[in-house]
Amino acid sequence: MKIGKVVLGGLLIASFLISACGVVRVLPKSDDKGFTSNPNSRRLMASIAPSLPSDALEADASDYILGSEDLIEVMVWKNPDLSTTVFVRPDGKISLPLIGDLQAAGLTSIELRDSIKVLLRRYKKTPEVSVIVREINSFSIFFVGEVVQPGKINLRSETSFLQAITLVGGFTEFAEVKKIILLRREHGRERRIKINYKDIVSGDDPDGNIMLKRGDTVLVP
Template sequence: MVAVLGYVQVGFGQDAGTGAQANQKKPPVQEKNVDSKGSQTAPGQIATPSDFVIGASDVLNVNVWKEPEISQSVVVRPDGKISLPLIGELLVSGLTPVQAQTLLANKLQSILTNPQVTVTVTEIRSRMVSITGEVVKPGAYPLLVPTTILQLITNAGGLGQFANKKGIFVLRTVDGKQQRIPFNYSRVIKGEKPEQNILLYPGDTVVVP
């Protein structure tokens, strides 16, 4: 009888321990979407290359598990810094999102126990190019990968019906001075002027008259 009771007590203790472990809360697993190129993005996050670096005016979503006071959307200031409660200012310009969340987690070590931090880019404003005039979808486009004039025209849906294919140009500011770089669409697509199909820089504007 004693042996039976002892067996029941041990078994009960094991069940209780297992139940305690099962009820222990863990940080939620964030859902991710996979695009056609295999890049994973969380809801609200835009797809960025793994080597994308944060710049001024970019919008970041900072999420610290179970810390709503710190978790918020922030805009990177012109000096490359963001401000967060309990932490103060952090220089994030020039870092990848992964590097930024590591920096943030290290800063929180003295305040929180094992902080779970996620930093995602929700809006890119630091690396933008624009296209205006006779294209299907004029506007500003994020410069996530090296992009030529032809590629931007394609991204903008192609030329409009009345586009002046020989009069396209790029406006670029260098050392405070604006340059006008010609682009003859008709000759470039024929392979006659490949050197005109230059890579675009952040801040460039392609004008299609």
């Protein structure tokens, strides 16, 4: 009986490990330019691979700028009839009970919450309002060049450069991973940021694993 229990326990553990491994994407093999050929790089990528659930972002804990197609929940304390969950429309607005249409795109959830409170004071003396971002659908970045799956990526949460690389399947065998360029629009101008992938994964440049912003374009020569 003891032997049976040991065997059964071993099978359960093995089953658990196989299931756990199943969540890690298996990427195409490549040469020493791609991260898949190096066991250490594979372990690193498995540890940083992003989960992309629609985790709620509390209004007072996020400076995320709302955009069209984002899903937000507006809760008015003790007033369920005024509480609702809505998508930001393509015109950047949402429609709320009593208030009607209201601009949401371009605001943080905190700013939107404050705007709603001001408008509700016409009907309630001290409205208590909470705004939660339920889904981020307007956060897109672009990959161009020597990655397995170039193109547009829609993100649902903050994502680092290394995490984004896993989403496009890694580099091709021709990628010059020491000469990656990130293009970012800031204050009406285009900024070019150099990224050396090998320095990041080797630990020589941990700060190079920057967080990506809406509209970023990653060029992999």
